[in-house]
Amino acid sequence: MNIGKNLKKNASIEVANGSYTPFQLAEIVDKNSIISTALSFLKLTYQYPIKDLPKAITEIIIQLPGSEKWQ
Secondary structure (H helix, E strand, C coil): CCHHHHHHHHHHHHHHHHCCCHHHHHHHCCHHHHHHHHHHHHHHHHHCCHHHHHHHHHHHHCCCCCHHHCC
């Protein structure tokens, strides 16, 4: 069973209502950047107490590309 292969197919369906094929999505997405951002979020759980996490998470989110659309 190849879980990674199945995840790629599912992810392409989730992004923009399936407008991209898995191959197109792989070309668009910077995998290393996503992993780096995910690790930043995980590190927060070790660096901040629960009460301070929302603010710390917001600080990372506002630095992400496209974050101006969320504000």
